[in-house]
Amino acid sequence: MIGFATEWLGRLSWHAFPQATVTRGAAIGIVLGGLIVLALITYFHKWRWLWREWLTTQDPKRIGIMYIIVSVLMLLRAGSDALMMRAQQATSVGTHTGPFSPDTFQQVFSAHGTIMIFFVAMGLMFGLINLVLPQQLGNRDVAFPFMNALSFWLFTAGMLLINMSLVIGEFSAAGWLAYPPLSELKFSPGVGVDYWIWSLQIAGVGSLMSGINFLVTILKNRCKGMTMMKMPVFAWSVFGSMTLVAFSFPILTVALTLLYFDRTFGMHFFTAGGGGNAMMYVNLIWAWGHPEVYILVLPAFGVYSEIMATFSRKRLFGYTSMVWAVWGIVFLSFTVWLHHFFTMGAGADVNSVFGIATMLIAIPTGVKIFNWLFTMYRGRIRFTSHMVWFMGFVFLFVSGGVTGVMLAVPAIDFQVHNSLFLVAHFHTMVVTGVVFGYLAAISYWFPKITGFRLHDGLGKIVAWCWSVGFVLAFFPLYALGFMGATRRLDHYDASLGWQPLFIVAAIGALTIATGVVFQIVQLIVSIWQRNERRDITGDAWDGRTLEWSTPSPTPFYVFTKTPVVTERDQFWADKQAGTVQRGYEDILLPKNTGVPIVVGGLALLVGFGAIWHIWTLVVLGLLGIVMAIIVRAMNDEPEYILTAKEVERLENARKRKLKEVMA
C-alpha cells in the first residue's frame, strides 16, 4: 500500500489538506465559490456558449477581457492578503499576538507579492495590450493568434496552481523571490516553495511567448503607412517592455529551474554546502527582477501618454524624446540589478557603478514626467477620473523616485536595506506607477471593450480613495523604516513606539479597500445605466489614435477595411480634415481551437506532478502536450475567410441593432 502511494501519489496524502482554521476557511471558500460558479454555468446551460465564444477563442479582444477578469479576481485575493498583513502588524505588539501565526503570516506576504506581480500586474498588462495594441496599429490581430491563446492559458494554469496551494498543501513562506538558502529543501522542506516555483515557471513561459508575439506584432502587423515613428506611444512602450520580456524571462526560467533541481535532485547550485553559491541566485533573480519592474511600468507610461494627449486635447509633447526615453530605460534597466543587494559585499567600486547607473534612470523617467506636464500646458483639459489617476500618479511617483535615488546611494542603502523604507519605496513605484496606470487604462478603454462608459463621478471617488489611502498606508512606512522597522515583521515590542504608525498604515489600507468597494459599485451602477452611458460613435473621449475609429464595442472583425496612415495621430487628423476611411474587404481570421486550453490544463497537471513528485503525472502531461502540439501542426487550415459582403451584412446588422437599442 505504501509502495503504491509513493508511486502514484508522490508526497501527496491527507495531511496535505489544511489543518489551521484560517487556511481551512479560505480553502473551503475557494472550493465552494468554484462549485457555485460551475453550478450556475450548468444551470443556465452556458457551457456550450462558454466553450465556443470564450474558452476556444483566438480573438485578442476576448483574450484581453479574460486576462483582465482573472487579474481583477487576483487583485481581490492579494489585496485581502495585504489587509491581513496590515491587521497583523497593527495588533501584534508586546503581549498581544496578532490574528495570524508567524508561519501563516509568512505565507501571506509571500503570496501577496507573488500574486500582485505575476497574476495582477502582468495579467492587467497583457490584457490591455491584447485589447488595444492590434487596433492601435491599424490591424486586427497579433502576429500569432494561436500562441496568444496559449500564453493566456499558461498564465491561467499558473494562477490556478498558486491558488491550489491554499487547498492542497501550503504556499511558500520564503518571500516573493524565495532567496536561498531559506528556500532550499533543508530550511523549507514542504511543498510551498515548489508551488511558488511551478506557478511562476508555467506563467513565465506564457509571458515569454507573449513577449515574442507582441514584438513581432509591432514589427510586422502595422497597417499601411504606419512607420515606426508614426506609432502611438503606447505601442512604443509595449515594444520596449516586450524587448525586456524577451531578454529577461529566460533568466527567470533558469533561476527557477536551478532552484527546483537543488530541492528535488540534490544539486548544489545555491545550497549552503556542496559548492553551492546562494548569491548566484540573488544575481540571477534580479537580472530578471529589475527589468521586470520596467516591463510592468513602461506600458503604464504608455497609457498615461495616451490619456494625457486625449484629455488635454493636444498632441503629446515631445514624442521623439518619449521614444528615446523608453529605450533609455530599456537599456539602463539591465545595468542596475546589483542595487537590490548592495550589502552583498561586492565592494565600493562595484557598488558605485551600480549606484550611478541607478541614478541615471531618473533622467529618462524625468523626461517622460515633464513631457506629460508640458502636454497639459495650454491644453484644453477635461478633468475626468483619468486625470485624477494621473495627478495621483505624478505626485506620488515623483516622491517614490526621490526615495529611489536615495536608495541608490550605497551608503544610505546600507542603513535602510531590508527595512520598511524600502517597502514604502517600491510600493510607491509599483502601485502608483503600474496599478494606477492600469486602472486608469481600464476606465479609459472600457467603452471600447463594452460599448458604454463607466460612471465618472464614482471613478473620481475611486481614484481619490486610492491616492489618499496610498499616502496613509505607505508614508508611515518610510518613517518606520528610519526608526529601524525591518520588513516582514509578524511581531514587535511595544516599547519601540511603532504601533501608532502601523495603525495609520492599516487605516490607509482600509481606505484603499473602500476605493475597491467603490470600484465594484461603479461597475454595477454603470452596467445598470448602460443604455444612457452607451458610446454610439465609437469615439468615447474624442480620441486621437486608430482604436477610436472602430465602433464600440469593437466587432470581431475590428476594421471593415484596414486603415491607411499618413499622420502620427491619424484618427485625429481624419476628424480635423472631415475624412472617414470607409470600405469593405475580405478578411482572414483564425478559427477557434481547443488546443491552447488543453495545453494549459496539461501544464497544470505537469506542475502539480512536479510539486508533489508524482512523476507519472509529469510524464503523461508532457506526452499530452507534445501530442496536442502535433495535432495542431497537422491542421493545415487554421484560418477562414470572411468575405467583404459578409462584413457589410454584419456591419449593417450591428448598426440596426444599435438604433433599436437607442430607440
Place this chain on the structure above:
Amino acid sequence: MSEVTTTLDLRRVEAEATSKTTLGFWTYLMTDCVLFAALFAVYAVQHGNTFGGPDGYELFKLPYVLVETLVLLISSFTCGLALLALQKRDKTMVLTWLAVTFVLGAVFLGMELSEFHAMAAEGNSWRRSGFLSSYFTLVGTHGLHITIGLIWMAVAGTLAWKKGLTASIHKRLTLLGMFWHFLDVVWIFIFTVVYLFGSLHL
C-alpha cells in the same frame, strides 16, 4: 481556403505569414541564447566549486567528446543538405538527408547520455558538487534541445513523407534547420568553454 473565391492575395498573405514566423522564430532563438548565456554564467561561477570532488581535468575524455562534436557538426552539414534539397523541391533527397541528420543526432544524444551514465556510475553525479550540478545542467539542457529537435524532425519528416513538400512543411523544415544550426553553435561554445578549458586545467 481554396474553395472560397476571394479578393485576398493568398500568396502574399502566405508570404507575410512566413516572414512573421521566421522573425518570431529568430526572436525565440535570441531568448534561448539568453537562457544558455545564464547557464554558461552559472557554469563559469561554479566550475571551480568541486567540493573535494573531481574537476573537469580528471573527468573529461577529450577524444570521446571530439567524436561527439564531429557527429553533431556533420549532422548540421547534412541538415544543410536537406534544406538545399528543399529549395530544389526534391522530396526524396530531403527525406534522405533528414534521416541521416536524425541518425547522427540520435548518435550524439546516445554518446552524451552514455558519458553522463559513466560519470554518475563512478559516483560523480550532479549531486557530487556545485561544479558537477552546473556541468550536468548546462550540457543536459543542450541535450534536451537536441531531443526536442529529434522529435520535431521525426514529426516534420513524417508529414513531409505523407503530404509532400507543402508550403507549411516548407516553412517548418526551414525553422527546424535554423534550430539545428543554433544548437550546433551552442555546442561549439560548450565544447570550448566546458571541455577544452576544463581539460586545460583553467
